[in-house]
Each structure stands twice: as C-alpha cells, then as structure tokens.
Amino acid sequence: MKKVNLGNTKIRISSIGLGCWQFSGGKGISGRYWPKLKVNDVTEIIRISLKQGINWFDTAEIYGWGRSETALAGGLHALKVKPGDVVIATKWFPLFRRAGSIISTFPKRTAALDGYPIDLYQIHFPGSLSTIPSQMNKMADLLEQQKIKAVGVSNFSAGQMRAAYKALARRGMHLSSNQMRYSLLDRSIEWNGVLETAKELGITIIAYSPLAQGLLSGKYHEHPEDIKSRPGPRKFLKQFKQKSLEKNRPLIELLRGIAEKKKKTPAQIALSWLITRHGDTVVAIPGASKPSHAQSNAEALNIRLTSDEIERIDKLSLEITRGK
Ligand SMILES: NC(=O)c1ccc[n+]([C@@H]2O[C@H](COP(=O)([O-])OP(=O)(O)OC[C@H]3O[C@@H](n4cnc5c(N)ncnc54)[C@H](OP(=O)(O)O)[C@@H]3O)[C@@H](O)[C@H]2O)c1
Numbered sequence: 001m002k003k004v005n006l007g008n009t010k011i012r013i014s015s016i017g018l019g020c021w022q023f024s025g026g027k028g029i030s031g032r033y034w035p036k037l038k039v040n041d042v043t044e045i046i047r048i049s050l051k052q053g054i055n056w057f058d059t060a061e062i063y064g065w066g067r068s069e070t071a072l073a074g075g076l077h078a079l080k081v082k083p084g085d086v087v088i089a090t091k092w093f094p095l096f097r098r099a100g101s102i103i104s105t106f107p108k109r110t111a112a113l114d115g116y117p118i119d120l121y122q123i124h125f126p127g128s129l130s131t132i133p134s135q136m137n138k139m140a141d142l143l144e145q146q147k148i149k150a151v152g153v154s155n156f157s158a159g160q161m162r163a164a165y166k167a168l169a170r171r172g173m174h175l176s177s178n179q180m181r182y183s184l185l186d187r188s189i190e191w192n193g194v195l196e197t198a199k200e201l202g203i204t205i206i207a208y209s210p211l212a213q214g215l216l217s218g219k220y221h222e223h224p225e226d227i228k229s230r231p232g233p234r235k236f237l238k239q240f241k242q243k244s245l246e247k248n249r250p251l252i253e254l255l256r257g258i259a260e261k262k263k264k265t266p267a268q269i270a271l272s273w274l275i276t277r278h279g280d281t282v283v284a285i286p287g288a289s290k291p292s293h294a295q296s297n298a299e300a301l302n303i304r305l306t307s308d309e310i311e312r313i314d315k316l317s318l319e320i321t322r323g324k
Helices: 039-051 067-078 100-104 106-112 132-144 158-170 194-201 212-217 224-229 242-262 266-277 291-302 307-322
Strands: 003-005 012-014 056-058 087-092 120-123 150-154 175-181 204-208 282-284
Touching (some): 039 067, 120 132, 158 175, 194 204, 242 307, 266 307
Parallel strands (some): 204 282
Antiparallel strands (some): 003 012
C-alpha cells in the first residue's frame, strides 16, 4: 500500500486519506451540501478507512462549524484510536478575518478535535483580510511552539503558493501542501502552474473532490435521476446535467472497461490514476456518504495500473477536460 511523505516533513501519509466534509451534520451552508450522517455510520466509515490502511483525515472549521471535527474525534475515540496514532489535517476559515484569528481561534479547533492533535493546519482559501505573509507568520508561530507539525494552504494559485512558501522560508520553515480540486474531470492544476510549482518546491498536492463528487463512479451516468433525491446543490450543477454526463460518458466507459478486468470499479480506477500519475506529489481525499464508499475508496490504495492504462485514461480525460 502506498504511503508518501507530507511535503518535506517526516510525516508519512497513505496516498488516500479520508475527506470529512461529509461529517458536517447537515449544519451551516457547507454542511447542508451532504446528507446528515448517523453517528454509527461516521464511526463505521472511520473504522473501515483505518482497517484498509488509511492513516489520515481531512476536516475543517467551516464543515458544520466544528461539527465535522467533533464527529471525527468522536469516531476515533469510539474506536479507541490513540491521539498521535493518526494524522489530522484541519483548516482555518479565513473569510472576513485577519491573521490574528489563526491564533485566537486555535483553542476552539483543538477543543473540537478533543485530544487529537492537529498535524497539518491549512488556510482554507485565499480570502483573509491579511496578507499571505502575515498569515504564514502566524502559522510559523504555531509551528515554532510545536502546536502543529506542518503548514498547508488550499485553493492557492501558483503565485499565492509561492508567496506562502517564501514567507515560511524566511522563518526557516516549509510549506507542506496545497489542497486543490483535482480529478480526471478537472485537470486545471496541470495547466495553471499549480502542479508544476508544487513539484518544483516539494509541496504535496492534496486532491479534493477526486471523484468529481460522485460522477467518476459512473452511478449518475447510469441513473441520472438519482441526483434529484440528494440534498444540497449538486443537482443544480452543470456537471450533473445530461449534456455533461454524455460528454464524459466515454471516459466512464474506459474506466469501467479497465476496472472490470481487475474486478474493480470505475471510482477505484479514477482514484488509482490520481495517486499514480504524478508519483508522490499527489494524494487524494475522497469523501464518503456511506461505509461502502469508504471501503471501495480505500481499496484503491492497492490497485496497480499499467503505464498503458495510465496513458489511455490520461489521453481521453485530457480530450474531454481540455475541450471544456
Ligand atoms: N479545500 C477545499 O476547498 C475543499 C473543497 C471540497 C472538498 N474538500 C475536501 O475533500 C473531500 C472530498 O471532496 P468531495 O467530498 O467534494 O468530493 P468527492 O470525494 O469526489 O465525492 C464524495 C461523494 O461522492 C460519492 N462517493 C464517494 N465514494 C463513492 C464511491 N466509491 N462510489 C460511489 N459514490 C461515491 C458520495 O456522494 P453521493 O453518494 O451522495 O453521490 C460522496 O459523498 C471532502 O470531504 C473535504 O474533506 C476540500
């Protein structure tokens, strides 16, 4: 099973982690995106993920305003996982806030995580009222005080990532990760400079929405009506409409063909492609609405794609996404 170092740290993470936005409890704007999961299902999703070799979890302050962090910690406690035995990544919410809030809100984050230390602390997106260097200086303070082990950003462009990297470097520290939307249906980081810059600076790309929010499983191609029964705004998004589904269908068919030969699923092949194509630079954090999703997604850690399979997927996905 594949493990990589997070940025230039010694922290070893499985190439697939668990995205915990789905644990938001249906609260707040971001929480209403997903169904409200039962506590038992959250615990089961975590249990299966750990059993299959996943050793890290991505959550955020904005996911139900702390409810995702609390649910994650609750599940880990129920499973008797010792603090320090798993890697925890969470994110500060920067909107309408200055960098000082990184420090002043930190105790709330640790309280929500109930004894599980924050390993990777990320800026959720570049929306703060303070400059990137100011934000990085506060993150550097947390690193210096050993309150966190690594600093990450999310949704940062190549230039913003470089600015964050430089600010931390001035304090003798390193930017470990940039969490970006990346999947076979959204490859923009390959042509906007983010992936190239990450490779140059030794920064891990954490791919979010790696299944294009369920599309790469092929289930919405088979049953397009199903999205209407899901809570949240996905049903209104262009990519879930018939026209987009038809455009992507050849890619789903290719994934299905490769999957069937290996007794796997299109979703698993899509995840395997993502964590293989760029060596150790890219890791993925699929979210799960059900325990069976967690099982399937974690199993992708053990798939081996041939170079021919990687190239065929690569070529067709580029034809589809470049034409967007
Ligand atoms: N930094 C950021 O700005 C940002 C933004 C978005 C997400 N994230 C992080 O990235 C994580 C993952 O992204 P995401 O949740 O947007 O998208 P995703 O992982 O691509 O999709 C997750 C959804 O796809 C469906 N699904 C998952 N596994 C499946 C499987 N094996 N078979 C069939 N369907 C499956 C489920 O929804 P249905 O069953 O309802 O279809 C699930 O809730 C989040 O949990 C969060 O931690 C970060």
